Amino acid sequence: MQSRTSAARPGRPRSAAAATAILAATREVLVEVGWSKLTLGDVATRAGVAKTTLYRRWSGKNELVVDAVAELFDELELPDRGTLAADVEGVVLQFAAILARPEAKSGLMAVVAESTRDDALRQRIGESIVDRQKRLVLEGRARAQARGELPPEPDAAESARTMDLIFDVIAGAVVHRALVSAEPVDATWARSFTALLLNGLTAATTD
Amino acid sequence: MQSRTSAARPGRPRSAAAATAILAATREVLVEVGWSKLTLGDVATRAGVAKTTLYRRWSGKNELVVDAVAELFDELELPDRGTLAADVEGVVLQFAAILARPEAKSGLMAVVAESTRDDALRQRIGESIVDRQKRLVLEGRARAQARGELPPEPDAAESARTMDLIFDVIAGAVVHRALVSAEPVDATWARSFTALLLNGLTAATTD
DNA sequence: AGCTTTCGCTACGAGTCGTAGCGTAATGGC
DNA sequence: GCCATTACGCTACGACTCGTAGCGAAAGCT
Structure with missing residues (x-):
């Protein structure tokens, strides 16, 4: 029954700043190009993170957009x-x-x-x-x-x-x-x- | 002020059978894979028409799905x-x-x-x-x-x-x-x- | 220290996009 | 019957996106 606030997991913790930057970037891209033309590459670039970082946290476009919205x-x-x-x-x-x-x-x-x-x-x-x-x-x-x-x-x-x-x-x-x-x-x-x-x-x- | 029913345009007329086949195929693919994974190539193949025929009649995925629905x-x-x-x-x-x-x-x-x-x-x-x-x-x-x-x-x-x-x-x-x-x-x-x-x-x- | 996990970066094969080019088929006008 | 015009099927193409793998470096914990 681990505490849900990050628990006491070893290793480098995930950057909270990256999460907020990604979600904000997602909304920006959503405004500019809409959902169908939104690419995870664009979001990663705009958020200033690597594309792989994004994929480590969200399984796909749908989940990312849900959280952003x-x-x-x-x-x-x-x-x-x-x-x-x-x-x-x-x-x-x-x-x-x-x-x-x-x-x-x-x-x-x-x-x-x-x-x-x-x-x-x-x-x-x-x-x-x-x-x-x-x-x-x-x-x-x-x-x-x-x-x-x-x-x-x-x-x-x-x-x-x-x-x-x-x-x-x-x-x-x-x-x-x-x-x-x-x-x-x-x-x-x-x-x-x-x-x-x-x-x-x-x-x-x-x- | 041309009549809207195909007028008297020269050349080979568009196949009506192709249109119905394409729209039916669109609905089938929609059921099987959903909207986001629907590709116009799939629809064309299933309808038995060439992909280029599909693009001559609909400007894109959105318009096609609207007509199909x-x-x-x-x-x-x-x-x-x-x-x-x-x-x-x-x-x-x-x-x-x-x-x-x-x-x-x-x-x-x-x-x-x-x-x-x-x-x-x-x-x-x-x-x-x-x-x-x-x-x-x-x-x-x-x-x-x-x-x-x-x-x-x-x-x-x-x-x-x-x-x-x-x-x-x-x-x-x-x-x-x-x-x-x-x-x-x-x-x-x-x-x-x-x-x-x-x-x-x-x-x-x-x- | 040592261990663990994340991060940024690069590179990759696979798949889709929308278009161009070609020869052929089906109409209507003369 | 011939010709101009348009639609069709097919192939091929560059451009793009996808999601993943591998690497070295950074940032935490004990």
Whole structure:
């Protein structure tokens, strides 16, 4: 049961500076040439490390890009805005802010596409990216229940299922708007979406 | 102003059989090796045509895959099921049936990712894939309005905006569920999603 | 010290890319 | 029937990327 922080392994430790330089370089190349034309040679050169160093740490392009993009999601947090509606808008705008960055656009969808044929990759994406987003939604619901805006769910399994549903709706809508429709996810859209999510289609759309 | 059906151009016409063989071969290779390892040489060999023939018709991998995947969406149609809720479930299950196919999974997301850096490609995707889906949603709303389930929208611009919103929500949620969460979009999920979309989050989730 | 692991560098075969060149096949116009 | 025009199959090509191997040097630990 070794400590996961490098343990007490003998030999020269891996340079932490190299890791950050590689991930930063990956994002730069992602912005400039996109995912399909990104080569590990380019990344290594730009990061100032040897190509072999890169291959010692990452097994391939997919894993590298996942880690590089995952760092973008470190900044995610959700301040309490007082109401469920305001919190939902906050989540939407947080997602949108990250997805607006070109390195996230081109990288994220590509690795998701690859993950349809690679279970290990999908799991990696889930842990380092998706779960981090889902945490925000969980937090928002807990607040809403504390405020009495949403009823508490007695059944744990049922609760988890509706959470997954809500998360797919929010994240899916934002991603689809930003990447497929290629329209901006701005405050106006976030407000309309939130109204739809809370009140449903049959209610009056205009507030 | 030439007729778009091949006009009266001199010379040997392009083989229609070759086109269908190439697109079918593209989907096969997509299933077997995925998008990133798909090579145009493989596709040409499997289709029984020369590699040069392929390059004469498509400018690259992205355009080819878009056309190959787009054919999967030909089967889209939406029978009138009598109620708005039933129609929404129909749309959801239609999308899901296509997205469940491996050639759609691996190909569609990949070209969407590439389209973030290629406006022409995004436009091609929109015309041959996205608009075809959106048509279904438009149709469903028209029926609901005819039934009196939804109020008619007087303002055309406002109407178009809400349509885009609804479409992003439906398509986004299905895609996210199927590809990111990697969970099945079955009748149960479709029913839950429809209830959420129509009634909103604040309503009782269990029917 | 001695041991272990990482690093930068160079070089390599294998595979893919997209294109050029050639002769042949299939059309329409005269 | 002949000719101009275009598509087709085939071969070959330089350029590029891939992922790995081998080497000496550097940086840690005991």
